[in-house]
Amino acid sequence: MRRQVPFIIATVAGVLMLVQFFVPAHGMVRMQTVFTLYTRIIGGFAMVLGVASLMQVSWVRVKRRADNWPFALTTILGFVVMFAVGVLGGFFIHDPTTGKLTWSAGIAPDKNPVFGWLFYNVYTTMDATIFSLLAFYMASAAYRAMRARDLTAGMLLGAAMIVMLGRAPLTAYFWDMWLVKPTDHQIASLGEITEWLLTYPNTAATRALMFGTGLAALAQGVRILVGLERPYMAGTGD
Amino acid sequence: MQQPRRGFWYSALRIDRRYIFVLVFVSLTVPFLFPGMRVAVEVQNPARQVYDFVDGLKEGDGVLVAFEYSPSTAPELTPMATCIARQCFQKGVRVYALSSAPEGPPIAAEVFRRVAGDYGRTEGEDYVNLGYKPGGVQAIVLGLAQNVSSVFPTDYVGTAVADIPAMRYFKKLSDLKLCVALSASTVAETWMGLASARFGVPVATGVTGVMVANFYAYLDTGQLVGLLGGMKGAAEYERLIAENVDPEHGYWFATRGMASQSASHVLIVLFVLFGNLAMVMSGRGQRRRRR
């Protein structure tokens, strides 16, 4: 009951989906939609679990006045506001033509002014900004971590620099001015070299990686279906 | 790291990274202070293939543009969308936009709002913004292949698709001549795998630079008809549009960024060279165990 039923459920679901891929009949397609619905619902309930965990952690920090508890409070407030506005914003949308709120479903940021404002000016701004922090880290990584310690690292470096210069119109332009034009296209342009690098050696390696990953995924799947690995047992005591 | 802590090169290796950050910021900002600055972009084949394919479409054909990205990657992907919209509108090709990402539709609306006017194209007649649908891109594509209205009963602003003239020519996925998946994730692969391989609709992708290298493998197998890679790809497309389609209109975001792009690339290359030089001169790299 505790050990075998989950395994049976997993195997049944897995084998059914595997079979469904090859059986195009409508009944099986319908089954897939039903199963997808189940997983969506499970995910929804699990999300509650996760949010509860986050709120609990933050709340404990606030209650205990742990260090930096104001930030935990910020998290809680941010969540509460966004959630409330989001839920209401989903059910009452602001109709720009009539200018009044109407009952609806769905959660379009631009239909609810408040939610939209939070979404665009807080959510997406932070999203984009933290994303763009990567540029700085990239630079420092290039300076502090990229070392031609051996031949392999050297090749990584060389390829990276060729691509970077080839992708930079300015350098590509000067290369063309000084090398390509004078020799009447006996020397390939930097962009073409980059293209070649990407199209042949890069594709070769990528393919090998894809073969490997695909097969490894298949093997792991088989192991799960026959119960050699039972990750679903985790997280539930005994 | 028990090494003698002395010597210029040694200290250079341990320079505070904040100086690097400042340099990066400056190299990116300065070019923008000279709005007149332009850099010519070399057009490569993957971008040209996209251009040629759209160029080969006839008036009245349908093109689907999937805005599968959030504003965080808009600098790379939105210029591509703008260019595709321009080329399609100029040829009279209908454009349908949809997204499996909740942040996508507003971007699509913005792009259409900016471009459509230049060619006198109207919403509903020449382009439709179908909006966002949860449940994953696989479900969306499979649904579209059967029946559009089952997935998108209404468009983004809530008009029933039955009342939209342009939707008469887009009842199911196979009515389209091209799908363009603009994505910052593997969603583009899913579009390719389903739309192209299963339903035979050609797929071109515009992806962030991160994924370009891997997508070349799909280009070679013919899974893709064309590929726009990152801001450079967008700039290439912008050049093709600006020179062949519509010189006067348009504010070429990507092309403008190219100056900063070049500067930063050169800076990074210099960083790498200098870092390695410092390692050599200081006589010892950090002995980090590695493969």
Place this chain on the structure above:
Amino acid sequence: MSRSGVMCALVGMCITAAVALTCCASAEPLAVAESAPAAVPTESAPAPTPEPTPATESAPATESAAPPGPTQPDFVEDPTLSPPQSLIAQDVPGDEGGALLLMWELSPDDTAPAMPREREQKTSPALKWLTKKERGQELANIAAAAAKSKCGYVVLRKVSTDSEFAWHPSMVPTGNPDGSEQEDPDFAGPETLPGGTREFKDESFVFLVPPGEDSELVSDKPPTLEDLQELRARRAKKDPRYNTYDYEVRFTKAGKMSLPAAIQGVRPRGNLFNPWWGNMAIVILLSGGLILGFIYTARLGRRALYVRPIAGLQAVEDAVGRATEMGRPILFSAGFGGVGDLSTIAAMVVLGRIARVAAEHGTQIIVPCLDPVVMAALREVVREAYMTAGRPEDYREDRIYFLTSAQFAYAAGVSGLIVRERVAACFYMGSFFAESLILAETGAMAGAIQIVGTDAYTQLPFFITACDYTLMCEEYYGASAYLSREPRLLGSLKGQDYSKLIIAVAMVASVILATVLSRIGAAGMAEFLQELFHYRAG
């Protein structure tokens, strides 16, 4: 597998079949519109119900049951034109059941050359062994010749219970996207199929969703119950599970059309196998079989299975040991996969090992999670590891917590964590995306030993440059097998290896063959060889 495992597998298979049947049954309406035939075929049932017998031959004059009605505005019937011959209807193989194929022979009055049917194009002697380009050229020539003859064919359709035939939807240029025809002002007659056409694929069937799942309900202006029922009734007409259909095919020339070749009571049905995916089935069966086979040979233990050492894994002890010396915690991140993702599952195995070592050394392990379900799973993995190490009292659940499910919020949170907690060793196992550099570089800044295992090859360069050890893609999957030295997992690794060997051999052989073929001018055969590996998505 253990005996109980085998038992469960068997039980599982039985239930699989049962669920399949019930699920498909529940997909069928229990009681349907009055037009429903006695037996609604359950496509995926093992014994397929007999296809409604197609009228293989039709005597035109007698069976032209339907006089041209008002839905046929601008073709006048002309008995002198002879109709298409020997009309038959076939189910399109390997589909969901939403397509029907009408095939006929040309009307004697048709002057156009017969166009090869779709399924003939690869086999007919004229078109065999041509490359795609050549074949396309040939077909284009035939089509051009056919276009010269100003004749064509029209298809009419009706639900068997209806009285009047109407133009087939795909010949009516307008209408609702949901396929329900509507009167359109600028409707000027049907688009006829060109002369020489000998087949027509009717793909206009749509399966009705169960009541309540209609997408209209979630739109901004949900319809009333009456509207919805009316709409569903209209859609039910297009559902081949509820109706059979009658067809008429007429030969048209210069605004006239012949008497119909008619056919009654046919409908498509779903099929039990899609031949297009045969090569995929072979790949899965072959590789899966190899993997299972090696698992069993490994269990019998006839010969020890060698697996080459994987550098990154052997360094785990060193890393944890170093953390112990410095008295700092270690950090583990399971990446962005959901609990079902294979990369996450491999991460759990690796975490089990790391946590055990940490427990033995008495080192704190911090695990911030992106996915609540993953979090729950990881908690249990760590707890079991501590118990195995005999230190259950050291296990602290609050060190394994749900941070957030937003990518960069997570990256920011973890990088802040690394700096604040002065982490000594970081393990990133799982699938990572753009945030990889933030994590890896912050770790490098904090001077932590970093060991990475990921299947996200876009992020590998940064991990390789910024981290100490990197398990690339498959190495990472192999890690779980390598860690738990179980013969079964090693066996599965073997299976992968041999599948790879087969792929390599197949590629070498085919490439050489293709090259030779193309050099001796049989490019078509080379393409055919390539087509064997053609992919279909699903």
Place this chain on the structure above:
Amino acid sequence: MEAHGFWGILGIWCGAALTVFAFSFLYKDNPFYRFAESLFVGVSAGYGAAMVVHETFYRDIIVPVMAGFRFTSSDPAAWAMILHRLVGCTLGLMMWSRFIPRISWLSRWPMGFAIGFGTGVNIPYYIQQWLLPQIYGTVVPLTYIWTRAAEQKKQIGWGLNPELAAKMAEAVPPDGMLHWGLTISRIILFIGVLAALSYFFFSKAHKGAYGKFTRVGVYFLMISFGATFGNTVMARMALLIGRIQFLLYDWLGTMGVHLR
């Protein structure tokens, strides 16, 4: 987006402030960044939760069930539809058994279902995404025949240089000839695939000639990673450029400074 109205401008200022807060992390970890970070954590969690409430609880459960009950009289199929929701919610509620450790083993059932489902879906997907298409792309004749038509389509160099392309095309006989460059490239590609594949072969120690071959594979891998690195630099810089454009154009724009 250009600012209009008080709220628009306030939004831009708020966005600019958060941007600066986040960038301040580059100097050092500080309260401003921590504020922005924790705010973002909360807001994104709230966003996700609101999404779930609408897309799952409302659209997938409440709406269909409410509508379904209206149908049950006319169409028994509605019962099946409602039953599906019921099963799904039961599984979902089982997940919540984690709140009660004593019965937390119940949550294995939904997890087993989710994992089994994911496995079954992913196996074919990986194969048809990564295995077959790439074999398909590799199994091509190594020799490439150059025809004038093909050459005329492909313009070289700066891409927009018709007369040069025409010149190149003239050099090609119309019936075609062996293109050595592309042929060699294809051979390199093919060898690269095999070599890189051999690196991921676990059953054999990397020794001797085979070891050297796998080294070649590693070189190909490294070139590929290098290319990825270069492209990613481009991507990240582009993102930062986006933010800088926001600061320089939108934010300064609200202060009357127009750089465009």
